[in-house]
Amino acid sequence: MIKEMKSRLSAKVFLLTLLLIAVCCFTTYSFILQAAPKNYQYDIEDVDLELSFLPDEFSRIEKEYAYMFLEAESVWIEEQYENEFELHFFQSDGQEVSLHDINQLVGGQITDYEKKEKTKHYTTSFVDSDSIYTLLVTRNTAKHTQTEEAIQGTLPVLCLVVLSGSVISAFFYSWYMTAPIKKVSKLSKQMADMDFSGFCPVGRADEIGVLSDSLNTLSRKLATTLSELQEANQKLQADIDMERRLERQRVEFFAAASHELKTPITIIKGQLQGMLYQVGRYKDRETYLAQSLEITDTLGKMVQELLTISRLDTPGYTCKKSNLNLSNLIIDRITAFEDLFMQKDLTASQSISPEIYILGDMQLLQKVLDNLLGNAAAYSGAGNQVLIKLWNEAETTALTIENTGAHIPDEAIPKLFEPFYRVDQSRNRQTGGTGLGLYIVKTILDLHGAEIKIANTVRGVIVDLQF
Structure with missing residues (x-):
């Protein structure tokens, strides 16, 4: 039954109206309760101890001064207990006398207070009189009338509170009924405009909640489908752009390679023809044969580097990484280049931290070190x-x-990392460079997730590698 009521809008309206009435009544009751004075905060026994000392006090004073003690005690009780209690003084015949003049009767009898909440009866007498008097404290019944006065005084404020509460409740009621429909309408308009990013947070189990959940589900599915299509299109476009870029790089690379290979081949062909026909200076075959051999070596180096690049650029190529002692590898390569450094009259200075390991391919990293040390x-x-x-x-x-x-x-x-790029063409020809060394270095380091930077320093040029 509860589940059925949650799923029916009419039942919700009924329960909501009932709840609003209950809230208004409770608010009214709470306000009246809050505005009413707090009667009887103290117990009658609280003043018994105070009264127990008065008979001894009266027995030591003269009768004509009794009113002073009575007035002072009455004022103290009113102030101490917030006017909840009254002090009464009676003659031996039970007639009540005034606290301001004990010789004056006020018309009351001690029997008038028998049914009221009161303290014990305390009897006393004065030093100059044998008459017996009785004193006691009762509840101040007149204080009850203050509650009625307080309620009447708060009536305008109470009416304003009830009116404000009714306006607020009516506003909340209308908002509760129309807000979900507005959200559904807004979401449907967004969907009509092909905007599926909206969401209708209704959180209800009735007909409007079912409609909102259906629209939310439809919006999410359409947004997911559209996002997948956009991602597929972006991926396809990225693949097309990548393929075009790779194709352009291949064309540029092979064009540069053809040019670089053509030049030494042309030189060798010219020198061989000159030596075959013994034209002019080419009669000195020994000299030009040596030059042709040197160019052939350069050509062989270039072919080997082209083969290396072709292998590294093969789709799906992965290097064989292992836990490599980079410190030992660098020391070994420096030792291998000692003769070259001596021939060039260079001093090699090293500061290698021991036992530094990285995950890498030893053959490829050896090629990197050889290229950098060779340069x-x-x-x-x-x-x-x-x-x-x-x-x-x-x-x-x-x-x-x-x-x-x-x-x-x-x-x-x-x-510097572009293929076949040389800073100084003539100088690179003399040193035998192919313009592919740094390109190969960059390709190998990319496979290892490492970075390389080259910069000028005050002393020269520095190559910085970060693994």
């Missing part, structure tokens, strides 16, 4: 230094190779 030897003049440093830095491993006495134009640094 340092090739482009440093005699008498300079090659400084190699390796250390751990936070979560990375840093390797720097600096060769002094060298300089690279600032505009050429961004192009």
Whole structure:
């Protein structure tokens, strides 16, 4: 039954109206209760102890001064107990006398207070009189009338509160009934405009809640489908752009490779023809045969590097990584280049932290080190230094190779990793460079997730690797 009532809008309206009436009545009752004075906060026994001392006090004073003690005690009781109690004084015949003048009767009898809440009867007498008097404290019944006065005084405020509460309740009621429909309408308009990012947070189990949940579900599914289509289109477009870029790079690479291969082949062909026909200076065959052999070696190096690039750029190629002692590998490669450094009159200075391990392919990283050390030897003049440093830095491993006495134009640094790029064409021809070394280095380091930077320093050029 409860489930059925939750699913029916009419039942919800009935329960909501009933709840609003209950809230209004409770608010009215609470306000009256709050505005009414707090009667009888103290017990009658609270004043018994105070009265127990009065007979002894009266027995030590004269009758004519009794009114002073009675008035003072009455005022103290009113102030101490917030006017909840009254002090009464009676003659021996039971007639009540005035607290301001005990010789004056007030018309009351002690029997008038028999049915009222009161303290014990305390009898006393005065030092100059044998008459017996009785005193007691009763509830101040006149205080009850203050409640009626308070309720009448708060009537205008109470009416204002009830009116305000009714207006607020009516507003809440209309909002509760129309807000979900407005949300559903807004969501449907967004969906009509192909905007599926909206959501209708109704949280109800009735007909409007079912409609809202259906629209939310439809919106999510359409948004998911549209997002998947957009992602598929973006991925397709990215694949197309990547394929075009790779194709353009292939065309540019093979065009550059064809040009680079054509030049040495043309030179060798010209020299061989000159030697065959013994034309002019080519009669000195020994000299030009040596030159042709040198060019052939350069051509062979270029072909080997092209094969390396072709292997590294093969789709799906992965290098064989293992836990590699990079410190030992660098020391081994520096040792292998000692003769070359001596021939170039270069001093190799190293600062290698021991036992530094990384995950990498030893053959590929050896090729990286050989290229970098070879470049340092090739482009440093005699008498300079090659400084190699390796250390751990936070979560990375840093390797720097600096060769002094060298300089690279600032505009050429961004192009150093392009295939077949040479800073100085004539100088690279003399040193046998193919323009592919740094391109291969960058490709290998990308496979290892490492970064490489080349920059000019005060002393020369530094290569910075971060693993």
